[in-house]
Amino acid sequence: MPPLSIPASGPASAFAARRLLSRWLLLGEWRAHPVRALVAILAITIGVSLGFAIHLINAAAFNEFSSAVKSLSGQADVQVAGREALFDESIYPQLAQRDGVAVASPVLDLQVGVVNGPDKSGEPLHVLAFDVFRVGFISPDLIGAPADSQPFDTLADDAIFLSPAALRWLQLAEGGKLDLRAGTGSVSLRVAGSLQGSRAGQRLAVMDIGAAQWRFGKLGQLSRIDLKLRSGVNRDAFQAALARELEARYPGRFRVSQPNDENQNSRNNNLSRAYRVNLTVLALVALFTGAFLVFSTQALSVIRRRSQFALLRVLGMERASLLRQVLLEGASVGVVGSALGIACGYALAAVALRFFGGDLGAGYFAGVQPEVQFAPVAAFVYFALGLGVALLGCAAPALEAARAAPAIALKSGSEEAVTTRLAKTWPALACLLLAGVLSQLPPVFELPLFGYLSIALLLIGAIALMPQLAALVFRFLNRTWLRTAASSRSPVISLTLARLANASGQAGIALGGVLSSFSLMVAMAIMVSSFRVSVDDWLLQVLPADLYARTAAAGSTAGMTRREQTLIAALPGVARVDFQRLRSMSLAPDRPNVVLIARPINLQDPGKSLVLVGDSLPVPAGAKPVWLSEAAADLYNRKPGQDISLPLAGGLHPFFVAGIWRDYARSSGAIQMSLYAYRAITRDMDVSDAAIWLAKDVSAGTLKETLKTLPFGDSLEVWEPSAIRALSLQIFDRSFAVTYLLEAIAIVIGLFGVAATFSAQTLARAREFGMLRHVGVTRGQILGILACEGGALTALGIATGFVLGLLISFVLVFVVNPQSFHWTMQLHLPWPLIATVAGALLTAAAATALVSGRQALSGGPIRAVREDW
Numbered sequence: 001m002p003p004l005s006i007p008a009s010g011p012a013s014a015f016a017a018r019r020l021l022s023r024w025l026l027l028g029e030w031r032a033h034p035v036r037a038l039v040a041i042l043a044i045t046i047g048v049s050l051g052f053a054i055h056l057i058n059a060a061a062f063n064e065f066s067s068a069v070k071s072l073s074g075q076a077d078v079q080v081a082g083r084e085a086l087f088d089e090s091i092y093p094q095l096a097q098r099d100g101v102a103v104a105s106p107v108l109d110l111q112v113g114v115v116n117g118p119d120k121s122g123e124p125l126h127v128l129a130f131d132v133f134r135v136g137f138i139s140p141d142l143i144g145a146p147a148d149s150q151p152f153d154t155l156a157d158d159a160i161f162l163s164p165a166a167l168r169w170l171q172l173a174e175g176g177k178l179d180l181r182a183g184t185g186s187v188s189l190r191v192a193g194s195l196q197g198s199r200a201g202q203r204l205a206v207m208d209i210g211a212a213q214w215r216f217g218k219l220g221q222l223s224r225i226d227l228k229l230r231s232g233v234n235r236d237a238f239q240a241a242l243a244r245e246l247e248a249r250y251p252g253r254f255r256v257s258q259p260n261d262e263n264q265n266s267r268n269n270n271l272s273r274a275y276r277v278n279l280t281v282l283a284l285v286a287l288f289t290g291a292f293l294v295f296s297t298q299a300l301s302v303i304r305r306r307s308q309f310a311l312l313r314v315l316g317m318e319r320a321s322l323l324r325q326v327l328l329e330g331a332s333v334g335v336v337g338s339a340l341g342i343a344c345g346y347a348l349a350a351v352a353l354r355f356f357g358g359d360l361g362a363g364y365f366a367g368v369q370p371e372v373q374f375a376p377v378a379a380f381v382y383f384a385l386g387l388g389v390a391l392l393g394c395a396a397p398a399l400e401a402a403r404a405a406p407a408i409a410l411k412s413g414s415e416e417a418v419t420t421r422l423a424k425t426w427p428a429l430a431c432l433l434l435a436g437v438l439s440q441l442p443p444v445f446e447l448p449l450f451g452y453l454s455i456a457l458l459l460i461g462a463i464a465l466m467p468q469l470a471a472l473v474f475r476f477l478n479r480t481w482l483r484t485a486a487s488s489r490s491p492v493i494s495l496t497l498a499r500l501a502n503a504s505g506q507a508g509i510a511l512g513g514v515l516s517s518f519s520l521m522v523a524m525a526i527m528v529s530s531f532r533v534s535v536d537d538w539l540l541q542v543l544p545a546d547l548y549a550r551t552a553a554a555g556s557t558a559g560m561t562r563r564e565q566t567l568i569a570a571l572p573g574v575a576r577v578d579f580q581r582l583r584s585m586s587l588a589p590d591r592p593n594v595v596l597i598a599r600p601i602n603l604q605d606p607g608k609s610l611v612l613v614g615d616s617l618p619v620p621a622g623a624k625p626v627w628l629s630e631a632a633a634d635l636y637n638r639k640p641g642q643d644i645s646l647p648l649a650g651g652l653h654p655f656f657v658a659g660i661w662r663d664y665a666r667s668s669g670a671i672q673m674s675l676y677a678y679r680a681i682t683r684d685m686d687v688s689d690a691a692i693w694l695a696k697d698v699s700a701g702t703l704k705e706t707l708k709t710l711p712f713g714d715s716l717e718v719w720e721p722s723a724i725r726a727l728s729l730q731i732f733d734r735s736f737a738v739t740y741l742l743e744a745i746a747i748v749i750g751l752f753g754v755a756a757t758f759s760a761q762t763l764a765r766a767r768e769f770g771m772l773r774h775v776g777v778t779r780g781q782i783l784g785i786l787a788c789e790g791g792a793l794t795a796l797g798i799a800t801g802f803v804l805g806l807l808i809s810f811v812l813v814f815v816v817n818p819q820s821f822h823w824t825m826q827l828h829l830p831w832p833l834i835a836t837v838a839g840a841l842l843t844a845a846a847a848t849a850l851v852s853g854r855q856a857l858s859g860g861p862i863r864a865v866r867e868d869w
Contacts, residue, residue, distance in 0.1 A: 022324075037297075039293065043752070048337065048341025048342060049348055051382055052342055053283075053344075057370075065370075069264070078258055081224040082223070084585050084648070084650075085583065089222045092225060100230055106131055106222050108222055110216060114178070115715075117170075125180065130209055143197075144206050158189055161192055161195050162205050166203040166204060167191075169203050177189070177190060183551070184558070189215075202369075239257070252652030253647065253650050267589075270446075285520050301397070310408075335390075337386055342379050342382060432465075435458045442819075443819040466511045469796075481494065492785055492788060496785050514793070515801045521805070522806065522834055530825050535729070537826070539725045543724055546720070547692040547719070548689060548691055550689045550716070556584075559686040560690070564712055567711075568707070573702060575694060575695040577690055577692050585648075591635060594668060595666050595670040614659065625658035627657075629661055630663065631663065662823065762849055782853060787853075794841055794846075797841075798841060
């Protein structure tokens with residue numbers, strides 16, 4: 001290390017001297033212990049990069065998705081849509097002839113299944129049908145470009161135009177043939193051209209509205225009507241007047257809105273907001289763990305250099321200067337880690353969007369091709385978070401270093417006084433108490449903000465209590481051990497317990513990193529495992545039949561007619577068939593649509609047909625019952641015994657909420673009702689799916705072959721419950737792939753934290769080991785002591801971390817999850833994973849202690865104690 005030379009006196013010289021001293025102390029510490037500094041920087045870097053990357057990915061995907069939705073509205077001023085998916089086109093002349101309307105463009109919006117599609121996911125193709133003579137005034141970019149030799153293909157009944165992304169997805173070229181699903185049959189269309197005005201990655205098809213209504217069996221039906229107003233007409237006033245008039249003439253049938261208004265933005269946002277927020281919070285787990293790593297490394301560094309700081313105080317360094325110096329060391333870690341995190345986060349986001357798309361496996365943003373955009377404000381926020389975490393981690397050690405009395409700090413053996421002052425009982429208990437209170441509070445803006453804060457306080461409170469807990473446990477073990485006869489014959493264990501019992505403060509610091517990383521890993525593992533097991537159990541309950549049949553490549557145009565249902569029910573080998581009909585409807589303008597499921601329900605005992613949460617209420621005479629999913633009940637504030645109005649057959653119909661049922665498939669909400677009641681109201685006899693029970697001595701394979709012999713058999717997909725379960729769990733695992741990755745990163749950071757903490761603590765005790773060598777303790781016995789200490793401390797950290805992780809998982813499973821996704825689940829503990837990580841932590845702690853011990857003992861006993869004043 002270069003010698004310290006102090007410039008001449010004077011204000012400028014004094015400032016230069018302080019800068020030189022500060023730089024000398026900082027760089028000297030980093031050179032002396034580079035691994036410890038790198039681990040702390042790495043923890044901050046990983047936390048910032050993950051948080052920033054997920055923010056960029058979510059922002060890019062959401063913005064591209066919203067822009068794609070907005071592009072479909074073109075230059076429309078007002079839109080009229082039905083609360084049901086489709087409505088009768090008889091309203092169109094009234095709107096087209098209304099005063100103030102320049103152009104009224106009818107739209108048919110369909111999700112159409114692709115026969116023999118490009119993948120097995122069954123993802124439908126988004127088809128928009130327009131009147132080409134009217135859409136040109138509102139959305140000219142959505143008019144297909146026909147070949148020069150076929151200028152009237154935009155009106156042809158066999159022509160369809162595909163966006164470039166759809167052409168690539170379907171592996172088609174202009175002039176190719178596209179087969180789409182219509183009922184149990186198919187419609188063969190000619191690819192007449194492309195949509196050059198569509199957005200990158202937008203899978204979209206456009207055709208003539210009359211042709212689409214005829215081909216897909218939607219004659220006389222529309223999805224919405226886009227209105228372009230005359231110049232000078234006030235859009236807000238026009239919208240309000242039209243909404244009042246339509247509600248008076250057609251109660252509960254239509255919604256009048258402006259494109260891209262607050263309600264539409266809210267619908268787009270609510271579709272994936274909970275997922276995006278929870279993913280961001282999980283990403284910040286690494287940053288939160290990094291804060292405790294910074295705290296433990298800085299606290300141990302302050303303890304090790306306590307006499308050096310005291311000497312600087314004696315030589316004239318002011319208390320405030322020393323405080324700034326220790327904070328500067330923490331801030332340096334934060335600045336370097338945050339800067340690297342921002343750079344790595346941007347690169348990670350670019351790679352993820354390039355190879356995995358914007359939905360990260362969850363399916364919220366399928367069909368868009370977002371590009372990463374650097375966000376300066378978000379970068380500043382995440383940089384500040386990383387720096388703030390580092391400063392918070394070193395704040396307590398910095399204050400202790402500044403407050404220490406030089407005369408006492410110069411004496412060897414006063415290190416435990418540092419940790420005693422750092423560990424206060426009442427703030428820890430206050431944090432734990434406040435965490436319990438916050439966990440009972442309701443969500444804020446439909447987000448579990450108090451739940452997240454409760455988890456943070458649980459961690460802070462538990463870690464602050466670790467010195468007291470370590471003292472209590474190890475003093476008890478020491479007293480118990482000393483009463484046994486084996487204590488006199490096992491000096492290694494005796495010295496280990498004596499040291500842990502009398503230096504519990506340092507033990508508590510060492511346990512901080514273990515406790516934070518292991519408890520968060522346990523909590524995340526329990527949450528994901530609980531969700532997965534709950535989904536699996538739910539699938540067992542909702543799939544009671546032997547076979548399930550639906551139209552292949554379903555979409556909104558598929559289904560089975562009454563005649564086809566009769567043919568299925570009459571097949572030999574079929575003991576019973578339950579058909580169900582799925583429809584989409586809007587209950588609130590600012591929320592995504594809910595799904596209505598009409599199916600046979602045992603009205604005398606609904607629990608036999610539904611996975612109920614609680615009991616089903618008796619239905620009042622004359623009332624029509626429905627059962628709401630947990631998400632629907634929560635989102636629309638409905639409880640059993642209340643009424644709810646549903647838009648069916650062009651009007652609002654009152655229903656009695658008889659109960660709540662569990663549904664993990666639709667986070668936007670679902671409602672079940674009797675198929676008989678649905679048909680009585682709507683006269684809709686088509687169905688979407690069939691659940692089939694086999695007759696005695698008939699195998700599933702035999703009935704599958706029989707189903708394929710039907711006239712429409714080639715259009716059916718037939719699944720056994722086990723295959724549906726396997727596919728559903730595969731989709732679940734793909735959706736949670738990012739969560740699994742974040743969980744693995746938390747484990748890795750925990751292992752690094754354990755290694756760094758025990759390494760720093762062991763190297764700081766070189767003088768202690770020298771003294772033990774002087775009194776006759778052998779090198780092997782000291783290494784044994786270190787291995788036992790590492791194992792004992794880690795075992796206590798694991799036991800405490802398991803309890804803390806279990807408490808945090810209670811908050812995640814019973815507070816955060818219901819407030820985020822509006823469904824409940826059962827608790828399940830993944831014992832194999834927890835045991836594996838616990839074993840890895842124990843091994844890492846013992847191995848690190850041994851390796852660091854060898855390094856600490858390498859200098860010889862005389863050299864180790866020469867500074868012991």
